[in-house]
Amino acid sequence: MSEEDEIARLYKRLARLDDAVVLQRMQAHGYWPAQTGFPPDPSDEANERREIEAELARIGKSAVTQDVEPALKAERIRRWDESKKRRSIKKAERDAQRRAQLQAWAQIKAATIVHAGIGVSAQLGDTHSDVDKLTAQGLPILHSAADLAAALGISMSRLRWLSFHRRGATLVHYHRYGIAKKSGGIRAISAPKPVLDQCQRWILAHILTPLPVTQYAHGFVSARSCVSNAAQHIGRKVLINMDLKDFFPSIHFSRVRGLYRAFGYSGAVASLLALLCTEPPRIAASIAGDPRQRVFHVALGDRCLPQGACCSPAITNLICKGFDQRLAGLARKQGYTFTRYADDLSFSGDNRDAVGALLGAVRRVVANEGFAEHPDKTQIMGQARRQEVTGLVVNHAVGLKREDKRRLRAMLHNAAKFGLESQNRENHPNFAHYLQGWVAYAVMVDPSSAAVWKSALRRALKNA
Secondary structure, eight states, X not given: OOHHHHHHHHHHHHHHSOHHHHXXXXXXXXXXXXXXXXXXOOHHHHHHHHHHHHHHHHXXXXXXXXXXXXXXXXXXXXXXXXXHHHHHHXXXXXXXXXXXXXXXXXHHHHHOOSOOSTTTOTTTTOOOOOHHHHHHHTOOOOOSHHHHHHHHTOOHHHHHHHHOOOSEESSOSEEEEEEEOTTSSEEEEEEEOHHHHHHHHHHIIIIITTSOOOTTBOTTOTTOOHHHHHHTTTTOSEEEEEEBTTTTTTSBHHHHHHHHHHHXXXXXXXXXXXXXXXXXOEEEEEOTTOTTOOEEEEEOSOOBXXXXXXXXXXXXXXXXXXXXXXXXXXXXHTTOEEEEETTEEEEEESOXXXXXXXXXXXXXXXXXXXXXXXXXXXXXXXTTSOOEETTEEOSSSOBOOHHHHHHHHHHHHHHHHHOGGGGOTTOOTTHHHHHHHHHHHHHHHOGGGHHHHHHHHHHHHTTO
16 A cells, blocks of 8 residues: 555544544644643634534525525525625715716816816926016916916816817817018918907916016017117118018927016916917818818917917017027127017118128027028118118118108099099008008108198098
8 A cells, every 4th residue: 555545544534533532642642732622713713614504504404494496596686686785885886986086176177277288288287376576577476277267357168278289170269361471472370369369468468568678679569669660770881680580480389488487477377378379380171081071270380479469579579588688789799789670680880890790690699599580681781772670761860761652642642633442452441541551650750741641641531
């Protein structure tokens, strides 16, 4: 007999012995202390044993008094009812948890904006503005999206709708059209729709306009104009004009957000303000075979300042404060005067030998500031030729160009003689207002000629 068989035989023999006999034999051979019985079972094992014995007794009783199949069916029904009850309780708990989560999310949505689109939402979690800095500048104290919505007088849902960044959308917040440039080509205009325009006008009035710009910026600044810009360059030996290419589109969302952060606003408020003031260039496109024939406005690049929005010029003037100071310093070093009207840079002075050095230094600063020179529009003008700044002659005094005066004088004369519409060769929708605008411009440039121009205008409008 093998060792395994012998062990199995001994095990079966031991299993047949009574526990008392086993204990007696173990004590006789010294495997268990004398006068000591078996230790009690652990409480959990004892409880489990009692439950099993009770269940066996119940099953045994059922088997004696009933058929097996009805008992099994009853047991299955009991267990199924218990299972449904447990599932019902769990479902109620999950529903309550879901309702609590939805309520919490509704409260979050009512108080803040946690996502405004891909690539623009990184700072929305910051809701702490620098109160001292904002107060010192006289700016409204805004910490969160809820503060901004309340200040703009719109709901959080509307603020979320206006500021959300989409690469492709069937509905956008701008009207887009083109106007002809004097130099040729089409200038793309993006005019905000009424709701967004209202928000931008609030931003312009309460945040942008109160902040000072440099003395060198003359475009879109109160009490300054193209006339004040041109007046800085009267009677100089050398005049240099430089134009910045794609001026508004070159100022992107991150730069505008950085400007609002520099004012002292939190990341959340700065991001939302920048989103309200920027928009990517878009093109209308449709999907072939789309049964709904939807038109998608697809972004062609990053968000930037739209030309046609009221905030864009004011933002550029504030962003260009350092740029203006650097260019003014370069000009002053060479004995020149510098001014900027939007994207038109003008330098004038009497040192002809400094032109090369000045232009080289200016071009380096322009590139360093993230702008680009329009090479076809850079002009260097001496006194021997007509010097112009923002369309006005500055050789001896600020004045209209000769051809502009002749054209306006002819239109007014012929309108008085042949009727107003006889001069509307470009089909202006309201030619009378167009003429009034031209006369107002001429009077602004040369106030001493006001009586002459206004008299001619009155004669022209008699035949309106």
